[in-house]
Amino acid sequence: MTSSDAFGIYVHWPFCKAKCPYCDFNSHVRHAPVDTMSFAGALARELAWFATETPGRTVTSIFFGGGTPSLMPPAAVAHVLDAIATLWRVSPDVETTLEANPTSIEAENFRGYRTAGINRVSVGVQALVDADLRALGRQHSATEAIAAFRLAASIFPRVSFDMIYARPGQTPDAWKAELSHALAEQQGHMSLYQLTIEPGTAYFDLHAQGRLVTPGEEPAAELYDLTQELTEKAGLAAYEVSNHARPGDESRHNLLYWRYGEYAGAGPGAHSRLASGRNRRALIAEKHPETWRSLVETQDHGIVSDVAVTPEEQAQEYLLMALRIAEGVDLSRYGALAGRGIDAARLASLAELDLVTLEGQRLAATARGRKLLNAVIAELAV
Template sequence: MRSSDPGFGIYVHWPFCKAKCPYCDFNSHVRHEPVDASSFADALARELAWFGARTKGRKVDSIFFGGGTPSLMPPAAVGRVLDRIAELWTVAPDAEVTLEANPTSVEAKNFAGYRAAGVNRVSVGVQALADADLKALGRQHTAEEALGAFRLAAKTFPRVSFDLIYARPGQTVAQWQSELARALGEQQGHMSLYQLTIEEGTRYADLHRLGKLVVPDEDVAAELYDVTQELTAKAGLQAYEVSNHAAPGHESRHNLIYWRYGDYAGVGPGAHSRIDEGSRRLALATERHPETWRAQVEARGHGVIEETMIETSDQAAEYLLMGLRIAEGIDLARYSALSGRPPSHLAELTEMGLVSVKGDRLVATHAGRRVLNAVIAQLAAAGAS
């Protein structure tokens, strides 16, 4: 699974949703009037051309439609974007093309159109297999509807991901064991299993602050995490990343580009990019408001509002933050070249069983993944190495 070349990916952001989920802090927007999908697809195509000029000669290894809810995109709009990418870059013959999908019956009807347009992987946001929990999460589907959509996706696309959220309000370890076992009976090689986090600016954050939303405490959350690792491993899905589990060959290639600290161009409202230009590494971000972004693209060819050079010390921090999430860890030589020194407190953290050195790689152990933020802080800190 490891690669010395992280690859180059393209991220396409579709910002629109039917409703705003109370836990979501992504750049998503609800419009009560029909969205002019054609004009937004045209704007995406135009912004892609701007990025194409900045990344000439790159080969595209993966494309990812995220959101928002990209399964609200008409298949023709998805095809328009994919055709434009093929015009601007060389696309690898085995490139992964992923689209995030909500499992409502209306959106599932588009699956055949997406496959015909060139999508070869979908990530299905099932999120829960209990109707009451789905309602509390603000989802627009039932558990049976979600399973039906997932099964249809599995018949339509070569690769699919089954996505769930756990550590939900009131959820017990026994409930999660039962729910995850049911999901493992449905999965087709990849699962994204995320612990619910309370993000600032969300409805859940407001409720949590008022004491009206109680999530599992740290001990229960840790037990839920351990159960997740145990059951997925028994099913043959290795934890190749903290929250992602896959059978060999089913890992998300696009997300591995992020975690390996590769290059990617992000188009659409609120998208982010990391691009190497010569000796410089650049961070770019686009305007978040959809209609404002579209107007900027129409006026000047892109909606980028931030472009900064990332200092090597900050590159080291980002590489550490992303790379220790995956089972293969980080390349110690690459980290030292960026930071100017080896990781700090390495002997101490190794003795504690939180990290290990395997050849030229530094990896977080199972125990280290449970407290990964603290481990990363110690490795990045100034001090003894």
């Protein structure tokens, strides 16, 4: 399937039980019960608006992210999926993913999600060390996480085991033992992210005060190399910088993003990229949940920004996304968007440094290049 054929739907559920100290996503804690079906209805209404903007498209993937989508009751998930099926043609092999936390309470909803139409779950295990889970603000234990993951694997056709590494005080030996444990449990896909310190988070403030110390550049690189070594031995290819899968188990929805495909994002703070002639529309919804819902009630959508992305700007976005994946960049597509090719001398220089490979019209980052990806992109984007 080409990027022009794929069309995804992203659904943002903004609520969490607690705000994790490392998280900079649009997530909100409500101490009073959330009217979940009211928000599900608003999501369906906004999706109906998006359907009028994208006539004739076939939905190939759906992704429920957040926030914590596993706080949605199955009836709310079903309501949204039913709306999508009514509004668009849905591919018979559509991938429908929901991000889930592995607390025992949320795991109780797994069978209901499967009945609603979810066929892939991304389980946010994050760590298999209880002390580190507490430090990360997670509300489950390692034992609870493994139990929830096994339950998910018994219910859903596809599951992802998601973890964070390069945590404070983490050594290569400790990570090797932890990742080896996870690899013994995984079912074909793992998302393995290095901890990053993002502005606006509790961790950012602690880090600035010197009260949170994360591994430096060299130790983090060692942990990255160890991650690649162990996942490769387990048969999980690094198809993206932080994502590993057996052939055929890659996340189709995330590949749509990295291949710079089209998607509609519904919900508070959601982003969209929609074709508009040679331009694209970059849409962003209001972040505050209740304000977003009020906007949907009055104007059928919560969009607060709708900006045209020129072909040249699209070329830069495409380069930024596609260099993250093993298949890399289609230079003919880049050239058609940018109106020019990438300077041959720059390509040759990066290839000589073993940072990129060039096969025909396909440009990809090497293993070394992935570790220096920001620098590679900066050099190519000039």
